[in-house]
Amino acid sequence: MKRPSPPRFLARRSYRRRRLIDAARLLPVLGFILIMVPILWRPGATAAPDTALGGLYLFAVWFGLIGAAFLVARILARGEPDAGDGETERETR
Amino acid sequence: MVPFNILVAVCLVYVCLLFLVAFVAERRAERGKAGFLRSPLVYTLSLSIYCTAWTFYGAVGYAARSGLEFLTIYLGPTLVLIGWWVLLRKLVRIGQSQRVTSIADLISSRYGKSNLLGVIVTVICVVAATPYIALQLQSVTLSFGVFASGTPEGWALPNQSATALWVAAGLTVFTILFGTRNLDANERHHGVVMAIALEAVVKLVALLAVGIFVVWGVAGGWADVAARIDASPIGDWPLVPGRWIGLTLVSAAAIVTLPRMFQVMVVENSDERHLATASWAFPLYLMLMSLFVVPIAVVGLSVLPEGANPDLFVLTLPLAEGKGKLAMLAFLGGFSSATSMVIVAAIALATMVSNHVVAPLWLSLRAGGAKAPGDVRGLVLMSRRVSIAAILALGYIYYSLSGGSAALAAIGLIAFVGVAQILPAMLGGLFWRGATRIGAALGLTTGFLVWLYTLYLPSFGAGGLLSAAVLADGPWGIGWLRPQAMFGAHGLDPLMHAVFWSLALNTFTFVAGSLVTFPGPVERMQGLAFVNAFDHDPGARGWSRGGAEAEDLLTMAQGILGAEEAQEFFRTCAEAQGKAGFLPDTTADFIERLERRLSGAVGSATAHAMVAQFAEGAAVSAQDLLAVASEAQQILEYSTQLEAKSEELERTARQLQEANEKLKDLSVQKDAFLSQISHELRTPMTSIRAFSEILKDPDLPDEMQKQYAGVIHDETIRLTRLLDDLLDLSVLENRKVKLDVKVANLHDLISKAVRSASNTRPERSFVIHRDQPTEHIPVITDTDRLVQVFINLVSNARKYCDAERPELTINARRRGNRIIVDFIDNGSGIPKASQRLIFEKFARLTDTARAGGAGLGLAICREIMANLGGTIAYLPGQGGAAFRVSLPTKPETRAQEAA
DSSP states (O other), X not given: OOOOOOOSOSXXXXXXXXXXXXXXXXXXXXXXXXXXXXXXXXXTTSSSOOHHHHHHHHHHHXXXXXXXXXXXXXXXXXXXXXXXXXXXXXXXX | OOOHHHHHHHHHHHHHHHHHHHHHHHHHHHTTOOTGGGSHHHHHHHHGGGSOHIIIIIHHHHHHHHGGGGGHHHHHHHHHHXXXXXXXXXXXXHHHHTTOOSHHHHHHHHTTTOHHHHHHHHHHHXXXXXXXXXXXXXXXXXXXXXXXXHOSSOOOOSOHHHHHHHHHHHHHHHHHHHHSSOSOGGGOOHHHHHHHHHHHHHHHHHHHHHHHIIIIIISOSHHHHHHHHHHSTTSSOOOOHHHHHHHHHHHHHHHHHSHHHHIIIIISOOOXXXXXXXXXXXXXXXXXXXXXXXXXXXXXXXXXXXXXXXXGHHHHHHHXXXXXXXXHHHHHHHHHHHHHHHHHHHXXXXXXXXXXXXXXXXXXXXXXXXXXXXXXXXXXXXXXXXXXXXXXXXXXXXXXHHTTOSOHHHHHHHHXXXXXXXXXXXXXXXXXXXXOHHHHHHHHHHHHHXXXXXXXXXGGOBTTTBOHHHHHHOGGGOTTEETTEETTOOSSOHHHHHXXXXXXXXXXXXXXXXXXXXXXXXXXXXXXXXXXXXXXXXXXXXOSSOOSOHHHHHHHHHHHHOHHHHHHHHHHXXXXXXXXXXXXXXXHHHHHHHHHHHHHHXXXXXXXXXXXXXXXXXXXXXXHHHHHHOOOHHHHHHHHHHHHXXXXXXXXXXXXXXXXXXXXXXXXXXXXXXXXXXXXHHHHHHHHHHHHHHHHOTTOOHHHHHHHHHHHHHHHHHHHHHHHHHHHHHHHHTTOOOOOEEEEEHHHHHHHHHHHHTTSSTTSOOEEEEOGGXXXXXXXXXXXXXXXXXXXXXXXXXXXXXXXXXXXXEEEEEETTEEEEEEEESSOOOOHHHXXXXXXXXXXXXOHHHHOSOSOHHHHHHHHHXXXXXXXXXXXXXXXXXXXXXXXXXXXXXXXXXX
16 A cells, blocks of 8 residues: 655755765864854863863864865865756756 | 074075975976965965964963963854855856955955955055054064073074065065066965965975873873863953853854955955865864963963963974973964965955955046057056065064064954954955945945954054043043943943944944945846845846947057967857957947956956946846846746747848958959959050060061060960969869978078068068067978968068168967967058958959059968968957968868878
């Protein structure tokens, strides 16, 4: 009685690509929030010295952002030439 | 310790190296071997001019004063770069499609090519950049000073001010040499970019080397550094939330609004995809530059004596440890940072000043407006050179006035906040179609004035440009207008106070002004083109119909782009319309293309104004406006297809029309020729008959007999020549001519032609201008035939040039594998209507009597050139009759055909 439902998204590749673009748009927002996190620590008010730890955190965030940007840019650049294929792919398959 | 002389020598060698790199890069680019020059790596490295001497020396000083806060200056740009998809991609796309030359040009172009906005942005940028340039001069001078004071054997620094002056002068020369060679900013400064990429590597290597030495040479590795940080005065991190957020945002704004960043990021960008690489590679560069800043600051604080200037730790630490060579490397790193910033900033600002201030002024002052021909190109280049010198002079004056005392970081931040005032107008222009010119002008002016009042003027200190009383109690004792506590906002630190009020009031007036005003037609069109930059449809056009004469436009374009480039551009456009020659139809499309091309050289506002003078009253039609206003963009998609088809049809129709007109003209000519040729044949025949009848008379004296026989002889020669010409032409037309191919020197051929033609109207004095050295080009062709063409052109000029003092200019040059020879006289030229016909058989412009030939000369020339594999064409817009002969350096396929 139950038939296997057809795949919901016909053009997986272009769908992935659009979500990747969403990620590229959101990455700076994420970065901004992470960079603003130290404000919540109120390092000036604590007794222990925090410069070393804070620096470590900021450089870790920085490195993470660079890595994420690298991945996003590589995948986006690879798909660049057939950027217009999104629509046609959906139609043909 | 490094002696002063060696230091100076190293600097000079380094500058020479930069010259060499820039020169080689420029050369390679000229030859079209720009492969490596246009790689994403070079692009990323060129972005590093963000890191000036302020970064190189100042970051350590900043860290030594306020701990980790310096990181915000590099974290802000990181956010912008990793978010390239949203903002930078659009910026670069618009920069390329609109041929934007600077940030002032971007704003001016977006808001209806308004020159007012261009001027405002230019002023903001120049005012903000002056202290920044002064800062670079100061840092180079200070670093010289470090070497001076550290030597026990003591060479005294000649004079701080003199050093700064020398540095400024040297930079001016370098910038002028490499920054103002091409006029078209879109041609890009390959040499400068390459030199800057090299400097980027030098400063990174230098800072890393000092950092590694400090961490593992002076301290005992990371663990030791961490312990030292905890023990140092900056061990605790006094994070001020307002400054933390504000500085991150301001530096994020600065990376897109600083004129020099805009120059390398948008104007010099050759490929949008480079942004993808830069999006992670440039943040990586910034991170590496910042990696060792805190260790250097902390170790410097603990090792060096109390009171040492933390801004110079990068230099003084290696010196104190006795590492002269490392200090030298660090010195070069600082030198690189300072010079690269100054060079690019000066180029960017000079472009803005010349395009938005000098060129419009000159246009409005000149009597004939843009219509009078003139050398705009030379003027713009000269004004750029002068501007570069003036900008560096301003920097130097600021340096000597301020005494170079303030901490480096403070000056840099003031400049950042200044250029950040452009941000609201820029973002609004890119993403909001409702942003208007008046709104932008209000916002920019408000922001600029508030910035001047709250940050720039107080930066000179109490009693500087603002009196101490004004600073403390406000002007006229009004407390609410105190520069550093406007509207009673005491709680803020002065910098954040200025950031908040300037940007808040700026944005408010910009938005409010945009909401209540109404944009003009050009403005709306540009708004659409900017906001929807990624749509395939280029948007509505600025020019609905051409009212302009193509020849006038060509004359104007030659003044700006240079003769050869302009002619090439017109020829390509004409070809695209399916027309031969140099004069395309002045369709809206063509005028639009021309305006963009010109704006690459002189900025959009000036280009628009110049083109507008020719296409008056044809700016924008109601239909174009409807296209903008209507929200039915979907319909446009269908209509673009139709448009493409109708364009195709239009082109075909134009070709047909042209062919038809030509046929009509030809048929008229043919009729004319028939009567002409019978006339030509009859006149000599009549006289021959008459004189031979007289000769029949036996009583005729000998003398008269001889005379009449002579007349008959002359007339038969004339007849034979006419028939020869006709035969020659028919042989040439059927391509049955046998070519006698020889190697010759073009110079000799031209000389021969000039000599042979000198018996045409020998009574006229006739000046011929030739550039003899450039004429020595080897040519493999049928030399006799080629000389025949030259003779014809020279004697035509001798015959028809109607100037009082006739002159003929002959230009020869080689372009690729073709040789081009131009013959330009100073007469009144050939009227446009006749230009298409002159190469036809029996075409004659003047009356028969003056011409003295059958009108076959140019037709024969054309056929000869076709046989030689070349062309001959009329060159319009040269101020006289001008013909261009173009032929291949060696025969192509004709040889095979003949065999």
